[in-house]
Structures are given as C-alpha cells and as structure tokens.
Amino acid sequence: MMTRRSLLELAAFGTAAGVAFSADPPFTLPKLPYAYDALEPYIDAQTMQIHHDRHHQAYIDNLNKAIGGDPSLSKLSVEELLGRLDNLPAAIRTQVRNQGGGHSNHSLFWQILAPASKSGKPSGALTAALNRTFGSQDKFEEQLRSAALGVFGSGWAWLSVDGEKKLVLDTGPNQDSPLLAKRRPLLGIDVWEHAYYLKYQNRRTDYVAAISHVINWDFVSQRFEEMSR
Numbered sequence: 220m221m222t223r224r225s226l227l228e229l230a231a232f233g234t235a236a237g238v239a240f241s242a243d244p245p246f247t248l249p250k251l252p253y254a255y256d257a258l259e260p261y262i263d264a265q266t267m268q269i270h271h272d273r274h275h276q277a278y279i280d281n282l283n284k285a286i287g288g289d290p291s292l293s294k295l296s297v298e299e300l301l302g303r304l305d306n307l308p309a310a311i312r313t314q315v316r317n318q319g320g321g322h323s324n325h326s327l328f329w330q331i332l333a334p335a336s337k338s339g340k341p342s343g344a345l346t347a348a349l350n351r352t353f354g355s356q357d358k359f360e361e362q363l364r365s366a367a368l369g370v371f372g373s374g375w376a377w378l379s380v381d382g383e384k385k386l387v388l389d390t391g392p393n394q395d396s397p398l399l400a401k402r403r404p405l406l407g408i409d410v411w412e413h414a415y416y417l418k419y420q421n422r423r424t425d426y427v428a429a430i431s432h433v434i435n436w437d438f439v440s441q442r443f444e445e446m447s448r
Contacts, residue, residue, distance in 0.1 A: 244283040245293040248276050249326050257334045261429040263418045271329065274413050278321030278394070285314035297323045301398040320394035324375060324407060331406050333435035342440035344447065352386040359388070360431055366390050367408045367427045378406040380446045403446055406439050 251271055256264035286292040292300065292307070297319050300307070307315055333339075341349060341356060353359035359378075366388060367376035374392040379402035381387050387402055397404045408430060415426035 244279075245286060246279050246282055246297060246322060248272075248279055249329065251329055253332075253334060258332060258433045261335065261433050262332075262415075266413075266415065266417045269417070270413060271325075275322070275325040278318045278325065281314065282318035282322055285311045285318060297326075298398060301396050302401075304399060316399070317394055320396045320399075323396050323398065324394055324404075324409070327404055328407060328409055330438050331435050332430075332433050333438070335432045337437075338432060338434055339436040341436050342444065345436075345440045345443045348386055348443065348447075353388070362388055363406075363408065364427050364431070367410050368424060370410050373411040375410065376408045377402075377404055379404050380443065384447050405443055405446070406434065 248271075251267070254264075255267045255271075258267065282297070286300070289308075300315050300319050301323060304312060304316055340346075346356060349356050349359045353362060363376055363378065367390075370376060370390050370392070372392065374390055374395070376390050377388070377397050379387045379389070379397040381402050386405075387397075389397075391397065391399075408427060410423060410427070415423065419426040419429075
C-alpha cells in the first residue's frame with residue numbers, strides 16, 4: 220500500500236532525477252571556427268563534418284558518462300582532469316584518458332587549422348624558438364611530418380612546450396595528450412584514419428603534406444607567446 224510518506228519520497232526522487240537529467244552536461248561540442256569546406260582542397264568538407272560532428276561528439280558523450288556521477292569532477296576542465304589523471308578514481312581513469320584526451324586534442328585541433336588563405340606565418344618569437352630548437356621552420360616542418368608518418372596505427376604528432384618553456388616534438392598513441400607528460404600542447408597533427416581516409420585513403424603521406432597548408436600560425440604563435448610568459 221502506498222503511504223503518504225512513500226508518495227512524498229517518490230515525488231522527491233522524481234524531482235531530483237528531473238534536475239539530474241535536465242542539467243547541462245559538463246562538456247559540450249565546440250563550434251568549428253570556419254565552415255566545413257573552408258579547408259578544401261586540403262581537407263574535404265565531408266571529412267570535417269564527420270570528424271567534428273560524430274567523432275568528437277562521441278568522445279564528449281563518453282567523457283560525460285564517465286564523470287557524470289561525480290559532481291566534483293564535473294566542475295573541472297578537461298585539461299584539469301588529464302593533469303591529475305593519477306588521482307582520479309581507478310574505475311574511470313582509462314575512460315578519462317581516452318575520451319578526455321579525445322575531447323581535449325580535438326578542441327585544440329580545430330583551432331590550429333585555418334583556410335589556406337589565412338594560414339599566415341609564425342610570429343617572430345615562435346620563429347626564433349623554432350630556429351633555436353630545430354634549426355629553421357623548414358627543418359621543424361620536416362621533422363613534424365616525419366614524426367606524424369612514424370606513428371604506428373592511430374595517434375598524434377605534437378609540438379609542445381615543456382616545464383622549462385622549451386619546444387618539444389614527440390608523438391603519442393591513441394588520444395594520449397601531452398598533458399599526461401606535464402607538457403602543454405601547442406600544435407598537433409591527428410593521424411587517426413578518420414581524419415583523412417575519405418579523401419586520402421591509405422595515403423597518410425599526402426594528408427600530412429596537405430595539412431601543412433592549413434596550419435593557423437597566428438593562433439599557434441599567440442598560444443606560444445602566452446605559454447612563454
């Protein structure tokens with residue numbers, strides 16, 4: 220028999236559940252800063268739409284599920300979650316690493332790309348840093364392409380800034396972020412097949428060469444200068 224107390228408890232539960240399900244998710248899909256076809260002919264519109272709307276959204280959905288039961292984690296940025304991965308509950312650590320890495324990596328990836336007409340050049344400060352570390356911008360880009368082509372399977376090639384504010388070029392498997400190594404990502408090339416397969420099929424070499432034409436050097440330069448302060 221349903222008592223008055225039971226009815227009140229049920230109503231309270233329903234209200235709480237309504238609040239939980241109606242609340243905004245901790246992470247949402249960032250809008251592309253350009254049209255899907257803005258990077259053509261180097262990256263085609265269909266690839267951009269599927270990559271952004273489906274693949275990135277899937278990382279976000281899975282990350283929200285992973286941390287949805289913990290209000291304290293829901294308040295953190297994805298960068299904060301990745302930066303303190305070892306301190307997270309073991310049950311969600313792998314999901315945060317994979318799904319959070321996917322969200323963080325792609326959120327940056329969209330910003331480091333721009334239409335070829337707006338690609339620009341590295342700032343004086345970034346050019347000087349590239350020269351010190353790699354010898355020249357051309358040598359850096361050659362090493363970046365080599366790193367991207369050397370990734371076995373799915374992963375990324377990264378230019379990051381380390382704790383001493385020096386440039387570091389390395390690679391990472393899957394969706395591992397440089398944040399896991401206490402480095403701040405500056406520029407990354409996504410070499411998962413979903414980033415290029417519709418246009419380039421198995422020709423990763425062609426994709427990596429093409430993407431150099433659509434790097435948003437103004438954004439990368441500004442990011443570098445902020446990190447160097």
